């Protein structure tokens with residue numbers, strides 16, 4: 001398959017990829033420090049093994065990790081492969097957003113959305129929480145970007161749908177939370193507002209699809225872990241990562257999937 005991109009779209013895609021590596025590097029800081037209630041601005045990154053501050057050249061996304069072969073320059077302690085993986089994942093999602101939307105005013109908003117989902121996924125995996133200190137700043141940046149995109153496109157229909165999507169998803173998850181507070185944490189309810197906003201922007205079918213894929217992935221992984229006896233029936237599996245993955249699938253492939261089912 002060959003994909004021919006117009007020059008502007010190709011440029012946007014490359015810029016998004018490089019920007020994604022840098023944002024991924026920042027997300028590593030967010031993922032480590034936010035649950036520990038530390039500042040994400042200061043001090044500079046340190047090696048968790050020996051506490052040495054990382055020099056500029058040892059803080060280049062992916063490349064530093066490869067050059068140092070996954071070890072600290074000072075103490076030789078292994079540095080988790082998760083750091084470059086988060087950077088590559090973020091870059092991949094940013095490129096995917098650029099390819100999905102092209103050179104469009106909506107791209108910045110979806111970059112914020114995807115970055116937020118990466119941070120939420122890894123924090124939830126590590127700590128079983130979806131922190132407000134990630135969720136609220138994301139909404140605070142994303143909502144004005146959606147308004148700007150709607151104004152620039154002269155098209156407010158998407159924004160209306162986004163608000164309806166956010167309210168519907170939030171109400172649905174709130175009901176699940178009230179039925180089973182242990183099964184569905186309130187962090188997931190808050191996250192559903194963010195998901196509903198961005199999936200609703202596309203249309204309400206995307207909200208349904210995203211939530212559906214979230215539950216599908218969660219059930220499959222839950223059953224596999226149960227079958228492998230890696231977890232007991234009562235152990236907690238964080239749900240945020242599955243909701244995030246479902247949302248990404250719906251954003252990137254929702255229109256294609258929905259196309260299979262609509263006549264003509």
Ligand SMILES: [Zn+2]
Nearest residue numbers: 047050072075
């Ligand atoms: Zn070290």
